[in-house]
Amino acid sequence: MNGVHHLFVWFNDPANWHGVNGVPRRVLEHLTLWAWSMAIACAIAVPGGLLLGRSRRTGTVTVNVANIGRAIPSFAVIVLSVIWLGLGNAPVVVALVLLAVPPIFTFAFTGVRQVDAATVESARGMGMTEARILRSVQVPLALPLILNGLRLSSAAVIATAPLAALVGSGGLGRYVIDGFAVRDFAEVSAGVTLVVTLVVCNELLFAGLVRAASRGPARRSRARSRDGRRKT
Amino acid sequence: MSSVLSGASLGVSQPLIRWSWIGDHLGPIRHALLQHLALTFVAVGVGLVLSSLLAAFAIRFRITYQPINAVTGIMYAIPSLALFILLTPITGLTELTAEIALVSYTLQILFRSIVAGIDEVPASVRESARAMGLTRSQQLWRVELPLALPVIVSGLRIATVTTVGLVPISGILGSDQGGLGTFMFDGLARFFYTPLLVGGVLTVVLAVALDVTLVRLQRVLTPWVRRAHAS
Numbered sequence: 001m002n003g004v005h006h007l008f009v010w011f012n013d014p015a016n017w018h019g020v021n022g023v024p025r026r027v028l029e030h031l032t033l034w035a036w037s038m039a040i041a042c043a044i045a046v047p048g049g050l051l052l053g054r055s056r057r058t059g060t061v062t063v064n065v066a067n068i069g070r071a072i073p074s075f076a077v078i079v080l081s082v083i084w085l086g087l088g089n090a091p092v093v094v095a096l097v098l099l100a101v102p103p104i105f106t107f108a109f110t111g112v113r114q115v116d117a118a119t120v121e122s123a124r125g126m127g128m129t130e131a132r133i134l135r136s137v138q139v140p141l142a143l144p145l146i147l148n149g150l151r152l153s154s155a156a157v158i159a160t161a162p163l164a165a166l167v168g169s170g171g172l173g174r175y176v177i178d179g180f181a182v183r184d185f186a187e188v189s190a191g192v193t194l195v196v197t198l199v200v201c202n203e204l205l206f207a208g209l210v211r212a213a214s215r216g217p218a219r220r221s222r223a224r225s226r227d228g229r230r231k232t
Numbered sequence: 233m234s235s236v237l238s239g240a241s242l243g244v245s246q247p248l249i250r251w252s253w254i255g256d257h258l259g260p261i262r263h264a265l266l267q268h269l270a271l272t273f274v275a276v277g278v279g280l281v282l283s284s285l286l287a288a289f290a291i292r293f294r295i296t297y298q299p300i301n302a303v304t305g306i307m308y309a310i311p312s313l314a315l316f317i318l319l320t321p322i323t324g325l326t327e328l329t330a331e332i333a334l335v336s337y338t339l340q341i342l343f344r345s346i347v348a349g350i351d352e353v354p355a356s357v358r359e360s361a362r363a364m365g366l367t368r369s370q371q372l373w374r375v376e377l378p379l380a381l382p383v384i385v386s387g388l389r390i391a392t393v394t395t396v397g398l399v400p401i402s403g404i405l406g407s408d409q410g411g412l413g414t415f416m417f418d419g420l421a422r423f424f425y426t427p428l429l430v431g432g433v434l435t436v437v438l439a440v441a442l443d444v445t446l447v448r449l450q451r452v453l454t455p456w457v458r459r460a461h462a463s
Contacts, residue, residue, distance in 0.1 A: 073397025073435050079416045080432040083248070083425050155309065162311040163401070166420065176314045180404070185321060192314040199309040 006186035007193065016190070021174070027194065029170035033089060033161045037096035038154060045101045046146065049108025050134065053142075074099050074160050078167055087168040092161065099160055100153035107149025111142030143213040151206035158198045162191070172198075250426045260414075261430065268411025268438060271402070272395045275331055279338030279391060286339070287346035297347065304340035312337065312398050316405055330402035330409060337398060338391040345387020349380030382457055385450040389443050396439040400431065412438070 010016060017023050074095045081091035115138050123137045139146075162173030175191030178184075254261070286304075290297040315333040323329040353376050361375040377384075403410025403417045410417065412431045419428030451457075 073393075073400065073439055075397065075400045075413070075416065076432040076435040079420065079428050082420070083428055087423075159309050159311050162313050166313070166404075173311070173313060176311065176317060180317045180320075185318065188314060188317050192310055192318065195311050195314070196306065196309055 003185070003189060007189045010186040010190045011193075021178075023194065026170065026172050026174060027198075029174075030158070030161055030172045030195075030198070033092060033096065033164055033169075033171050034154070034157050036089075036093050037100055037157050037161075038150075040093070041097045041100035041104055041153060041157075042150070044097070045104035045149075046108050049105040049146075049149075050112050050139065050142075053109040053112030054134065054138070075163055075166075078163055082167055089164065089169050091167055092164040092169055095163070096157045096160060100157050103152040103156070104146075104149045107145045107152075108142065111145030111149075112138050114145070115141045140213075144210050147206055147210050147213055151202065151210075154202050154206070155199050158202055159195060162195060246425055248425055249429060253426045254430060257427075257430075261434075264412050264414050264431075265434065265438070268396070268399050268413075268435070271327065271330060271334065271399045271411055272392065272442070275334035275395050276338055276388070276392050278331070279335045279342055280388070282335065283339050283342035283346060286343050287350070290343070290347055291350055300343065301340075304336075304343055307336045308340040310336075312401050313404060316402050320405065325405045325409070327409065329405060330399070333402070334395055334398055338395060341387050341391045341394065342384075345384050345390075346380070349383030349387075350376055352383060353379045378454070381454050382450060385446060385453075389446045392442050392446060393439045396435060396442060400435055 077095035077098055078091050081094040085091045085094070119137060120133060123133045128136070161171050162176055164171045165173030165177040172191045172194050175187050179187030179191065286300050290300050312333060315336065316329060319329045319332055323332065357375060357379065358371065361371045366374065399411045400413025400416050401410070403413030407414060412435050415427035415431030419425065419431065
């Protein structure tokens, strides 16, 4: 309970809310790392997953390639990229991108794969172009799965970004490292509390998005079954 | 992404690898590699036992699945770096501290894959096992677990590879800790490339090697899976 008390005191101290080492600044740094990593990972993995999911051939090979990504240990990647890029944000972003790509890719890939072939065929029969099929049929139907992949990656990125502090970068890891350096465990716990809070926010955000995304098609299919046709 | 990030900012020129350093440190490298393996095996082993118990509990009492999943999920969300540090007032700068944190990260993955594996066993298979007169525990050991093995092993692979990647971070606990992470922290502190490369590359190699080993192991243990794919 003593620890909780110290944590409370830490958060109540106005000094911890201002300046370079203040909570708003550190959260912002953390979210900046997150935003860069997620943006780059999405730009690579979403189109990649969607397009490879559409092509019928390259199935298992590509999914296996994406799984190799899981075998890459983040800290080792950061350390190795430090040799190329020096200390700072860049090696961290490299590692976080590698961490984020596999789930996004795999879920986008499976999302498109599991869209009913008959649905795609009928869209084609209605005269839709391939681009239109992707945009108006496959992506909306795959959206819940795509979002799930984004949720997993995003949570992993938030929880791994504190490693940035080990290579002289900012973010909430600073509280952990700087707190440990002077054995101030209240500061360390404050850092952890903030990271876990961000992960929880992330879960809530994506839970809301998934609900919104799956509501669309579901409502339409209910409307269809009211027309007298049975949903299969 | 500013100019602070440029590589040679420290103004020191050094070769990417100083081979003589590796030659001089073969003993410590071997020691670190063995420590890395030991930390990984103990963490995954203990994690497997604990999550099997949790999974058995969750399968018997369905209502506990969500709470267990949520708690292990929160443990998984705690940054590894911080968990190692937060445990030090209790267990000190020891390998025990590292193991507790490492085990806690395997729980979520293993728990979910064990429950999912058992759940995926078709009800018809379960019923025919019962019709053949198998007792509840025979059903579990002879029918359900073997059929669940591919899913469980896939969870085991992720848990193992994740642990191999997390062990180096426990090097924050001191210079005799963290397996290959020792070299990474040493290299970062002195900005010396050679130990950084040795630690980083060997960790990646170890992760891939253990992953491949587990895939092989699964093929040996579940020969029927491949036969089903072939036909």
